Amino acid sequence: MPEDVVTFVHLSDTHLGSTYDAEYYGTKPAVELERVVAAINALPEAPDFVVHTGDICGGAEVDSQGTKEGYQLARQIVSTLKVPFYAVAGNHDSVPLIRRFLPPGLHQPLVSDRTRLAYTFRARFLTGVILDAREGPGPAGFLPDDQLEALDALLSMERGPVCIFLHFPFLPIGVGWVDELAVKNGEALQSLLGRHHGRVRGSFFGHIHSPLFVTTDGLLAVSAPSPAIHFRLHPGMLFATIPGSHPKAWHVTLSNKATRILSLAPNC
Ligand SMILES: [Fe+2]
Helix, strand or coil, rough: CCCEEEEEEEEEECCCCCCCCCCEECCCCHHHHHHHHHHHHCCCCCEEEEEECCCCECCCCHHHHHHHHHHHHHHHHHHHCCCEEEECCCCCCCCCHHHHHHHHHHHHCCCCCCCCCCCEEECCCCCEEEECCCCCCCCEEECCCHHHHHHHHEEEEECCCCCCCCCCCCCCCCCCCHHHHCCCCHHHHHHHHHHHCCCCCEEEECCCCCEEEEECCCCEEEEECCCCCCEEECECCCCCCCCCCCCCEHHHHHEECCCCEEEEECCC
8 A cells, every 4th residue: 555545444324233133224234234344354455444433333223222232243243354443423322332342443532521432543644533423312413612622723733634533414415304413513613624724634424324425615524324224315305225236335545635435335
Protein backbone atom coordinates (compact mmCIF):
# COMPACT_ATOMS: atom_id res chain seq x y z
CA MET A 1 0.00 0.00 0.00
CA PRO A 2 1.48 3.40 -0.94
CA GLU A 3 2.27 5.56 2.08
CA ASP A 4 0.13 8.47 0.82
CA VAL A 5 -3.09 6.42 0.76
CA VAL A 6 -5.28 5.31 3.62
CA THR A 7 -8.12 2.84 3.14
CA PHE A 8 -10.90 1.70 5.40
CA VAL A 9 -14.19 -0.18 5.36
CA HIS A 10 -17.27 1.58 6.68
CA LEU A 11 -20.17 -0.60 7.77
CA SER A 12 -23.12 0.09 10.00
CA ASP A 13 -26.33 -1.09 11.60
CA THR A 14 -25.76 -4.82 11.83
CA HIS A 15 -28.36 -5.17 14.63
CA LEU A 16 -27.18 -8.53 15.96
CA GLY A 17 -29.58 -10.37 18.23
CA SER A 18 -28.62 -12.64 21.11
CA THR A 19 -28.12 -15.78 19.03
CA TYR A 20 -26.53 -16.64 15.71
CA ASP A 21 -29.92 -17.46 14.19
CA ALA A 22 -31.77 -14.44 15.64
CA GLU A 23 -33.75 -12.64 12.95
CA TYR A 24 -34.16 -8.95 12.19
CA TYR A 25 -36.88 -8.01 9.68
CA GLY A 26 -36.68 -11.57 8.38
CA THR A 27 -32.91 -11.57 7.89
CA LYS A 28 -30.11 -13.12 9.94
CA PRO A 29 -27.75 -10.27 10.84
CA ALA A 30 -24.99 -12.56 12.16
CA VAL A 31 -24.85 -14.32 8.79
CA GLU A 32 -24.76 -10.97 6.96
CA LEU A 33 -21.96 -9.70 9.23
CA GLU A 34 -19.97 -12.87 8.64
CA ARG A 35 -20.28 -12.31 4.88
CA VAL A 36 -19.06 -8.72 5.17
CA VAL A 37 -16.11 -9.74 7.34
CA ALA A 38 -15.22 -12.48 4.85
CA ALA A 39 -15.37 -9.94 2.01
CA ILE A 40 -13.09 -7.56 3.94
CA ASN A 41 -10.61 -10.34 4.61
CA ALA A 42 -10.69 -11.24 0.91
CA LEU A 43 -9.85 -7.72 -0.32
CA PRO A 44 -6.72 -7.69 -2.48
CA GLU A 45 -5.10 -5.24 -0.03
CA ALA A 46 -6.01 -5.21 3.64
CA PRO A 47 -7.61 -1.89 4.66
CA ASP A 48 -5.98 0.15 7.40
CA PHE A 49 -9.04 -0.25 9.63
CA VAL A 50 -12.73 -1.10 9.77
CA VAL A 51 -15.21 1.31 11.33
CA HIS A 52 -18.75 0.39 12.37
CA THR A 53 -21.00 3.43 12.77
CA GLY A 54 -23.32 1.93 15.33
CA ASP A 55 -26.29 -0.23 16.15
CA ILE A 56 -23.95 -3.18 16.25
CA CYS A 57 -26.51 -5.09 18.31
CA GLY A 58 -30.12 -4.71 19.35
CA GLY A 59 -33.17 -3.35 17.62
CA ALA A 60 -34.90 -6.61 16.74
CA GLU A 61 -37.77 -5.31 18.82
CA VAL A 62 -38.65 -1.64 18.81
CA ASP A 63 -36.24 0.26 21.09
CA SER A 64 -34.55 -2.96 22.26
CA GLN A 65 -30.92 -2.65 23.34
CA GLY A 66 -28.04 -4.97 22.50
CA THR A 67 -27.44 -7.85 24.87
CA LYS A 68 -24.29 -9.33 26.36
CA GLU A 69 -24.80 -12.41 24.19
CA GLY A 70 -25.14 -10.21 21.11
CA TYR A 71 -21.82 -8.46 21.75
CA GLN A 72 -20.14 -11.80 22.46
CA LEU A 73 -21.40 -12.96 19.09
CA ALA A 74 -20.18 -9.74 17.45
CA ARG A 75 -16.73 -10.24 18.99
CA GLN A 76 -16.63 -13.82 17.75
CA ILE A 77 -17.27 -12.66 14.17
CA VAL A 78 -15.30 -9.40 14.19
CA SER A 79 -12.24 -10.98 15.83
CA THR A 80 -11.55 -12.76 12.53
CA LEU A 81 -10.71 -9.37 10.98
CA LYS A 82 -6.99 -8.86 10.45
CA VAL A 83 -7.11 -5.08 10.97
CA PRO A 84 -8.14 -2.72 13.80
CA PHE A 85 -11.88 -2.35 14.41
CA TYR A 86 -13.36 0.91 15.66
CA ALA A 87 -16.92 1.03 16.98
CA VAL A 88 -19.36 3.91 17.20
CA ALA A 89 -22.24 3.67 19.70
CA GLY A 90 -25.71 3.76 18.13
CA ASN A 91 -29.04 4.27 19.85
CA HIS A 92 -29.47 0.49 20.30
CA ASP A 93 -25.93 -0.04 21.61
CA SER A 94 -24.50 -0.41 25.11
CA VAL A 95 -21.24 1.48 25.68
CA PRO A 96 -20.15 -0.75 28.60
CA LEU A 97 -20.72 -3.86 26.47
CA ILE A 98 -18.84 -2.35 23.51
CA ARG A 99 -15.93 -1.48 25.82
CA ARG A 100 -15.97 -5.01 27.22
CA PHE A 101 -16.36 -7.06 24.06
CA LEU A 102 -15.29 -4.79 21.18
CA PRO A 103 -12.66 -2.46 22.65
CA PRO A 104 -11.35 -0.09 19.98
CA GLY A 105 -7.83 -0.47 18.63
CA LEU A 106 -5.15 2.00 19.73
CA HIS A 107 -6.99 5.24 20.55
CA GLN A 108 -7.21 8.36 22.73
CA PRO A 109 -10.37 9.41 24.60
CA LEU A 110 -11.90 12.59 23.17
CA VAL A 111 -13.68 13.56 26.40
CA SER A 112 -13.36 12.58 30.06
CA ASP A 113 -16.95 11.28 30.30
CA ARG A 114 -16.49 7.47 30.35
CA THR A 115 -20.20 6.91 29.73
CA ARG A 116 -19.57 8.19 26.21
CA LEU A 117 -17.76 6.31 23.45
CA ALA A 118 -15.95 9.33 21.98
CA TYR A 119 -12.31 8.95 20.96
CA THR A 120 -9.69 9.56 18.32
CA PHE A 121 -7.32 7.24 16.51
CA ARG A 122 -4.62 7.45 13.86
CA ALA A 123 -4.30 5.51 10.61
CA ARG A 124 -1.23 6.55 8.61
CA PHE A 125 -1.75 10.30 7.95
CA LEU A 126 -5.44 10.29 8.91
CA THR A 127 -6.97 11.21 12.26
CA GLY A 128 -10.31 9.49 12.90
CA VAL A 129 -12.74 11.05 15.36
CA ILE A 130 -15.48 8.88 16.84
CA LEU A 131 -18.40 10.91 18.22
CA ASP A 132 -21.14 9.65 20.53
CA ALA A 133 -24.40 11.47 19.78
CA ARG A 134 -26.79 9.15 21.60
CA GLU A 135 -29.45 11.07 23.44
CA GLY A 136 -31.35 8.20 25.01
CA PRO A 137 -33.64 5.45 23.85
CA GLY A 138 -35.22 7.67 21.18
CA PRO A 139 -34.16 7.53 17.54
CA ALA A 140 -32.79 11.10 17.29
CA GLY A 141 -29.34 12.21 18.41
CA PHE A 142 -27.78 15.14 20.26
CA LEU A 143 -24.10 16.08 20.48
CA PRO A 144 -23.01 17.16 23.99
CA ASP A 145 -21.03 20.39 24.35
CA ASP A 146 -17.89 18.65 25.63
CA GLN A 147 -17.57 16.65 22.40
CA LEU A 148 -18.15 19.74 20.25
CA GLU A 149 -15.53 21.66 22.24
CA ALA A 150 -13.03 18.80 22.04
CA LEU A 151 -13.56 18.47 18.29
CA ASP A 152 -13.14 22.23 17.89
CA ALA A 153 -9.86 22.10 19.82
CA LEU A 154 -8.62 19.11 17.82
CA LEU A 155 -9.38 20.78 14.48
CA SER A 156 -7.60 23.92 15.66
CA MET A 157 -4.41 21.95 16.38
CA GLU A 158 -4.43 19.01 13.97
CA ARG A 159 -2.97 19.84 10.56
CA GLY A 160 -3.45 16.50 8.79
CA PRO A 161 -6.68 15.19 7.27
CA VAL A 162 -9.51 14.26 9.62
CA CYS A 163 -12.58 12.06 9.17
CA ILE A 164 -15.43 12.00 11.66
CA PHE A 165 -17.63 9.03 12.42
CA LEU A 166 -20.97 9.11 14.20
CA HIS A 167 -24.18 7.12 14.20
CA PHE A 168 -26.71 9.78 13.29
CA PRO A 169 -27.02 12.01 10.22
CA PHE A 170 -26.49 15.67 11.11
CA LEU A 171 -27.21 17.50 7.84
CA PRO A 172 -30.84 18.01 6.81
CA ILE A 173 -31.42 16.24 3.53
CA GLY A 174 -35.10 17.00 2.94
CA VAL A 175 -36.35 13.46 3.54
CA GLY A 176 -38.76 13.72 6.46
CA TRP A 177 -38.09 10.44 8.24
CA VAL A 178 -34.32 10.88 7.92
CA ASP A 179 -34.35 14.45 9.24
CA GLU A 180 -36.44 13.32 12.23
CA LEU A 181 -33.72 10.77 13.11
CA ALA A 182 -30.87 13.26 12.85
CA VAL A 183 -28.71 14.99 15.45
CA LYS A 184 -31.05 17.63 16.91
CA ASN A 185 -28.24 20.18 17.27
CA GLY A 186 -26.63 19.15 13.99
CA GLU A 187 -26.33 22.79 12.96
CA ALA A 188 -23.82 23.27 15.81
CA LEU A 189 -21.59 20.56 14.32
CA GLN A 190 -22.14 21.93 10.83
CA SER A 191 -21.11 25.46 11.82
CA LEU A 192 -18.10 24.10 13.75
CA LEU A 193 -16.96 22.25 10.65
CA GLY A 194 -17.61 25.38 8.62
CA ARG A 195 -15.22 27.33 10.88
CA HIS A 196 -12.57 24.74 10.05
CA HIS A 197 -13.44 24.72 6.38
CA GLY A 198 -11.61 22.05 4.44
CA ARG A 199 -10.14 20.42 7.54
CA VAL A 200 -12.49 17.43 7.54
CA ARG A 201 -12.24 15.09 4.56
CA GLY A 202 -15.51 13.36 5.27
CA SER A 203 -18.17 12.53 7.84
CA PHE A 204 -19.45 8.98 7.92
CA PHE A 205 -22.63 7.84 9.60
CA GLY A 206 -25.30 5.12 9.62
CA HIS A 207 -28.70 4.83 11.34
CA ILE A 208 -30.75 5.28 8.16
CA HIS A 209 -29.95 1.86 6.65
CA SER A 210 -29.47 3.41 3.27
CA PRO A 211 -26.55 4.50 1.12
CA LEU A 212 -26.46 8.28 0.89
CA PHE A 213 -23.91 10.85 -0.27
CA VAL A 214 -24.47 14.52 0.57
CA THR A 215 -22.21 17.52 0.19
CA THR A 216 -22.94 20.77 1.97
CA ASP A 217 -20.52 23.71 1.97
CA GLY A 218 -17.88 21.39 0.58
CA LEU A 219 -18.31 18.82 3.35
CA LEU A 220 -18.82 15.23 2.25
CA ALA A 221 -21.30 13.25 4.38
CA VAL A 222 -21.74 9.54 3.67
CA SER A 223 -24.06 6.96 5.20
CA ALA A 224 -23.29 3.27 4.99
CA PRO A 225 -26.02 0.81 4.11
CA SER A 226 -26.96 -1.89 6.60
CA PRO A 227 -25.82 -5.42 5.72
CA ALA A 228 -28.99 -6.67 7.41
CA ILE A 229 -31.87 -4.65 6.02
CA HIS A 230 -32.27 -1.76 3.64
CA PHE A 231 -34.60 1.25 4.06
CA ARG A 232 -35.58 3.09 0.93
CA LEU A 233 -35.04 6.82 0.80
CA HIS A 234 -38.23 8.44 -0.40
CA PRO A 235 -39.52 11.68 1.06
CA GLY A 236 -42.22 10.85 3.60
CA MET A 237 -41.96 7.10 3.03
CA LEU A 238 -40.12 4.28 4.80
CA PHE A 239 -39.92 0.83 3.27
CA ALA A 240 -38.01 -2.11 4.65
CA THR A 241 -36.79 -4.47 1.98
CA ILE A 242 -35.18 -7.88 2.14
CA PRO A 243 -31.44 -7.70 1.41
CA GLY A 244 -30.69 -8.35 -2.18
CA SER A 245 -28.62 -6.34 -4.59
CA HIS A 246 -28.01 -3.32 -2.36
CA PRO A 247 -24.44 -2.68 -1.19
CA LYS A 248 -23.41 -3.99 2.22
CA ALA A 249 -20.58 -1.64 3.17
CA TRP A 250 -18.20 0.95 1.72
CA HIS A 251 -14.55 0.53 0.85
CA VAL A 252 -13.08 4.02 1.19
CA THR A 253 -9.72 5.17 -0.14
CA LEU A 254 -8.32 8.56 0.80
CA SER A 255 -5.33 10.00 -0.96
CA ASN A 256 -3.95 13.48 -0.59
CA LYS A 257 -6.04 14.52 -3.57
CA ALA A 258 -9.19 12.42 -3.71
CA THR A 259 -11.74 10.38 -1.79
CA ARG A 260 -12.85 7.22 -3.58
CA ILE A 261 -15.76 5.14 -2.29
CA LEU A 262 -16.47 1.70 -3.69
CA SER A 263 -19.15 -0.79 -2.74
CA LEU A 264 -18.28 -4.12 -1.23
CA ALA A 265 -19.78 -6.75 -3.49
CA PRO A 266 -23.55 -7.18 -2.98
CA ASN A 267 -23.17 -10.92 -2.79
CA CYS A 268 -20.38 -10.85 -0.27
FE1 LIG B 1 -29.81 3.59 14.83
